[in-house]
Amino acid sequence: MLKNSIEDIENQFEIIQILNEEGEIVNKEEMPDLSDDDLKELMRRMVYTRVLDQRSIALNRQGRLGFYAPTAGQEASQLGSQFAIEKEDYLLPAYRDVPQLIWQGLPLSKAFLFSRGHFKGNQMPEGVNAMSPQIIIGAQYIQAAGVGLGLKKRGEKAIAITYTGDGGASQGDFYEGINFAGAYKANNVFVVQNNQFAISVPVEKQSAANTVAQKSVAAGIPGVRVDGMDVLAVYKAVRDARERAINGEGPSLIETVTYRYGPHTMAGDDPTRYRTEELDDEWEKKDPLIRFRKYLEAKGLWSEEEENKTIETAKEEIKAAIKEADGVEKQKVTDLISIMHEELPANLKEQMEEYKEKESK
Amino acid sequence: MAQMTMIQAITDAMRTELKNDENVLVFGEDVGQNGGVFRATEGLQKEYGEDRVFDTPLAESGIIGLSVGLSTQGFRPVPEIQFFGFVYEAMDAINGQAARMRYRSGGTKNIPITIRSPFGGGVHTPELHADSLEGLIAQQPGVRVVIPSTPYDAKGLLISSIRNNDPVVYLEHMKLYRSFRGEVPEEEYTVDLDKADIKREGSDITLIAYGAMVHSALKAADELEKEGINAEVIDLRTVSPVDYDTIIESVKKTNRVVMIQEAQRQAGIGGQVMSEIQERAILHLEAPVLRVTAPDTVYPFTAAEEVWLPDHQDIIEKAKQAINF
Numbered sequence: 163m164l165k166n167s168i169e170d171i172e173n174q175f176e177i178i179q180i181l182n183e184e185g186e187i188v189n190k191e192e193m194p195d196l197s198d199d200d201l202k203e204l205m206r207r208m209v210y211t212r213v214l215d216q217r218s219i220a221l222n223r224q225g226r227l228g229f230y231a232p233t234a235g236q237e238a239s240q241l242g243s244q245f246a247i248e249k250e251d252y253l254l255p256a257y258r259d260v261p262q263l264i265w266q267g268l269p270l271s272k273a274f275l276f277s278r279g280h281f282k283g284n285q286m287p288e289g290v291n292a293m294s295p296q297i298i299i300g301a302q303y304i305q306a307a308g309v310g311l312g313l314k315k316r317g318e319k320a321i322a323i324t325y326t327g328d329g330g331a332s333q334g335d336f337y338e339g340i341n342f343a344g345a346y347k348a349n350n351v352f353v354v355q356n357n358q359f360a361i362s363v364p365v366e367k368q369s370a371a372n373t374v375a376q377k378s379v380a381a382g383i384p385g386v387r388v389d390g391m392d393v394l395a396v397y398k399a400v401r402d403a404r405e406r407a408i409n410g411e412g413p414s415l416i417e418t419v420t421y422r423y424g425p426h427t428m429a430g431d432d433p434t435r436y437r438t439e440e441l442d443d444e445w446e447k448k449d450p451l452i453r454f455r456k457y458l459e460a461k462g463l464w465s466e467e468e469e470n471k472t473i474e475t476a477k478e479e480i481k482a483a484i485k486e487a488d489g490v491e492k493q494k495v496t497d498l499i500s501i502m503h504e505e506l507p508a509n510l511k512e513q514m515e516e517y518k519e520k521e522s523k
Numbered sequence: 524m525a526q527m528t529m530i531q532a533i534t535d536a537m538r539t540e541l542k543n544d545e546n547v548l549v550f551g552e553d554v555g556q557n558g559g560v561f562r563a564t565e566g567l568q569k570e571y572g573e574d575r576v577f578d579t580p581l582a583e584s585g586i587i588g589l590s591v592g593l594s595t596q597g598f599r600p601v602p603e604i605q606f607f608g609f610v611y612e613a614m615d616a617i618n619g620q621a622a623r624m625r626y627r628s629g630g631t632k633n634i635p636i637t638i639r640s641p642f643g644g645g646v647h648t649p650e651l652h653a654d655s656l657e658g659l660i661a662q663q664p665g666v667r668v669v670i671p672s673t674p675y676d677a678k679g680l681l682i683s684s685i686r687n688n689d690p691v692v693y694l695e696h697m698k699l700y701r702s703f704r705g706e707v708p709e710e711e712y713t714v715d716l717d718k719a720d721i722k723r724e725g726s727d728i729t730l731i732a733y734g735a736m737v738h739s740a741l742k743a744a745d746e747l748e749k750e751g752i753n754a755e756v757i758d759l760r761t762v763s764p765v766d767y768d769t770i771i772e773s774v775k776k777t778n779r780v781v782m783i784q785e786a787q788r789q790a791g792i793g794g795q796v797m798s799e800i801q802e803r804a805i806l807h808l809e810a811p812v813l814r815v816t817a818p819d820t821v822y823p824f825t826a827a828e829e830v831w832l833p834d835h836q837d838i839i840e841k842a843k844q845a846i847n848f
């Protein structure tokens with residue numbers, strides 16, 4: 163009894179890479195079908211998002227943004243996976259996954275309003291199928307199973323994609339989400355961005371399982387572990403998983419092995435308390451932008467000019483978006499009262515009057 | 524005596540009990556090496572080792588479920604829920620399990636769990652990081668809810684909670700963590716659970732509050748004083764069960780009451796306290812018992828929180844209304 167080998171299971175989840183740190187293709191068979199324009203667009207988005215991260219951190223420090231969870235280091239995981247989905251797909255992000263939302267169509271100014279806690283930042287534009295970023299770790303995973311099941315019941319050729327972190331993979335909702343979706347063969351793609359730390363807690367302390375991907379085994383769904391600093395590997399894994407799901411073959415779990423360079427959020431986290439500089443350096447060598455840039459430059463698809471142009475565009479658009487966000491009327495308590503129910507119940511009717519008077523002073 | 528912030532007093536209480544009783548265990552998300560996201564457990568892992576002060580996997584129901592199991596082995600768990608907005612994840616573990624274990628064992632099992640958690644508004648946190656959810660726990664028999672408002676009370680109440688053989692949810696208002704210092708004895712002492720405290724004596728009106736609102740009530744009392752109104756301020760300290768003796772004694776003296784809570788108006792501690800007052804002392808009242816609360820919306824995720832949160836002006840207004848009734 164109890165003789166099954168955990169090692170044998172874990173061996174099935176070796177990290178899959180397509181593009182190595184030197185910018186060389188090391189896994190031709192898995193090379194995704196992307197045009198030159200697609201490749202350039204992926205690079206453009208990664209560079210843009212790195213600038214957005216730097217600007218967001220600066221704006222937060224100036225008190226011009228509220229809640230912000232840094233994204234640098236995770237561009238390949240975030241943008242490679244988002245690039246693999248379609249407009250009709252449904253996105254359920256966590257708090258760090260604002261870039262996916264933006265590239266799915268959320269205007270930058272709304273992303274900034276979300277950061278400031280303004281309810282208008284949570285209003286998705288027409289045609290963007292998404293929930294606003296989830297704060298409760300894991301909650302999006304089980305909701306995603308519901309979205310995926312709904313899409314399946316409606317016969318849609320679309321999927322629900324959701325994200326959590328290595329810490330999130332310890333939550334009950336994570337297991338429930340992949341299990342429910344598996345039981346219903348729902349249209350789901352589950353992504354875990356394993357950035358090595360849940361705030362200060364290293365992934366080794368989350369579980370006796372050495373990979374997150376192997377948790378798919380217990381749910382009876384396929385799982386894969388990819389190099390999360392390799393945008394091609396992430397893209398391919400999600401694209402394949404999407405294909406499976408829309409063909410009625412059910413959900414998959416994808417672990418992207420990555421790293422967050424910055425603090426957990428901008429609310430006082432100090433990574434030097436739990437990470438060494440050596441570890442940071444080690445991961446920065448795997449940087450997703452550096453290797454992809456090398457690859458594209460060798461193919462003649464990217465240049466310093468293009469890089470600079472992207473950076474300038476990003477800066478200008480960010481500036482304009484902040485201005486737009488600044489121009490939105492301040493959130494009031496009466497706004498909140500009006501969005502609690504479809505129709506105001508009696509208690510809120512009374513309070514609406516009370517706060518209207520307060521706000522007029 | 525030392526001057527401490529509330530968070531220092533809380534750390535000091537845990538240190539005291541880790542030292543006093545080897546069965547005390549402190550754990551939760553990020554409480555080990557990182558010392559907690561607010562540094563409430565700063566240095567404790569270094570002092571007492573990873574066996575007694577440790578990080579958990581990320582799962583609140585797991586943290587509290589584990590605590591129930593550990594109590595059966597004679598331990599005294601002091602788990603942390605990183606922000607009280609995450610308590611929903613652990614509702615079954617607390618209200619459905621820990622609070623009922625003594626009952627479920629026919630009165631034979633001790634469940635000496637002290638769940639610490641930061642809560643409360645005014646510090647610009649994101650969604651579900653500021654909510655006042657004490658009322659959810661207060662509805663459940665079998666578990667106490669303790670909320671200190673000063674560094675002195677914080678240490679004494681936390682030590683009492685850890686020594687108590689029933690579960691306690693001990694809530695720490697984030698705005699009070701570092702906003703002021705107070706005298707705190709370095710030696711160990713306890714503050715009684717289930718006992719309110721008169722934070723300011725007065726004869727014209729009773730202001731009842733807990734947590735950060737105690738300080739708003741004190742500020743209101745100072746302002747009212749200038750207008751010749753002498754307010755008594757009661758700090759509930761334990762919000763479940765409530766110390767009605769202290770309240771009724773005060774009501775008999777002042778004949779007027781304003782109940783203050785940071786939580787929404789609907790179904791909170793305030794409603795409970797007010798109804799008990801009228802049941803027990805209606806003939807001593809010269810005015811309806813009034814209340815100051817937040818409106819019945821979710822806590823506003825950063826924007827608009829200043830207007831949303833009740834403040835001393837709201838208290839002054841209600842106090843005058845009661846006085847002029």
Ligand SMILES: Cc1ncc(C[n+]2csc(CCOP(=O)(O)OP(=O)(O)O)c2C)c(N)n1
Pocket residue numbers: 258297298299326327328329330331357359360361426552581583605609612
């Ligand atoms: C239910 C719940 N518990 C705890 C938290 C506090 N918290 C926010 S992020 C975080 C760590 C999450 O780590 P991980 O899932 O690895 O994602 P990452 O932040 O690294 O992207 C914790 C503990 C929360 N937001 N929700």
